[in-house]
Amino acid sequence: MDIVFNxxxxxxxxxxxxxxxxxGTEIxxxxxxxxxxxxxxxxxxxxxxxAPPAKVPGSTKAASGKISVLPKKEKSFSVPVHTGPGEVLIKKPKPTLEVAAKEIDKKIRLKTIRHSECQEVGKDKFDETVTDFLQRIGQENIVGVHSVSYSHFDVTTRQVLSDFGLMIMFRG
Ligand SMILES: [Zn+2]
Structure with a gap:
């Protein structure tokens, strides 16, 4: 028999x-x-x-002359062993998830405003239209504003004209 201790x-x-x-002996x-x-x-x-564990030669003063060091891994029986499924040690803070969910509720949308579509009887209402639209969606929902150029057939002049516009990406 061997006495096992730490x-x-x-x-x-x-x-x-x-x-x-x-x-009772000192080792x-x-x-x-x-x-x-x-x-x-x-x-x-x-x-x-x-099946004695590996002996460590010359490591004892004990009269019996037999001292063994158990492999370190066998210490695991003194540690609680979890046999069930892995535990989640760090839970993600919920408030962050709720905020993220709200952001996901809003879809990214795209609005294209063409310069040629903002003409009213000789008046250029492009800037006004863009300003109104940006006011409506709110500054915090603007994802990006990109300029676009395009060609269109002008019915008045019967010509293909190139013009510009804005593509506005926003959450809403
Ligand atoms: Zn020690």
Missing amino acids: CTNKTCAQELAVDEAGA ECPTCGETLTVPEPTPENTIEAE
């Missing part, structure tokens, strides 16, 4: 297995050098010595 040095906590014959932790007293064997801290 190094009392908190920063080390190396798991050690010592033959039960070494109970040096092979990992950190801390002087440890091997505890008395109890049903809780003993394991069958079959």
Whole structure:
């Protein structure tokens, strides 16, 4: 039987297995050098010595001469083991999501205002039309304003004229 216990040095906590014959003797932790007293064997801290863990040569003063360092990974049994599905440790703050949802509710739309469509009996109402439109959608909803040039057939002059306009991208 081996007595299994942990190094009392908190920063080390190396798991050690010592033959039960070494109970009560002082040993040096092979990992950190801390002087440890091997505890008395109890049903809780003993394991069958079959398949002994790797021995660390010359690392003990104990009379039994047998001290083993268990692989570090075996310490995992002292740590709560989660067998269920992974837990979400960091939850995203909800307010941010709600704000984002509101923004998504508004679709990106496109409005094209052509200069030639803003003429009224010799009066150029292009600037006025654009100003009115921008006022209506509100400054915070304007995504972008791009100028466009285009050709159109003018019925009055019966000519193909090139003209300009604005493409306004906005949320609404
Ligand atoms: Zn130690």
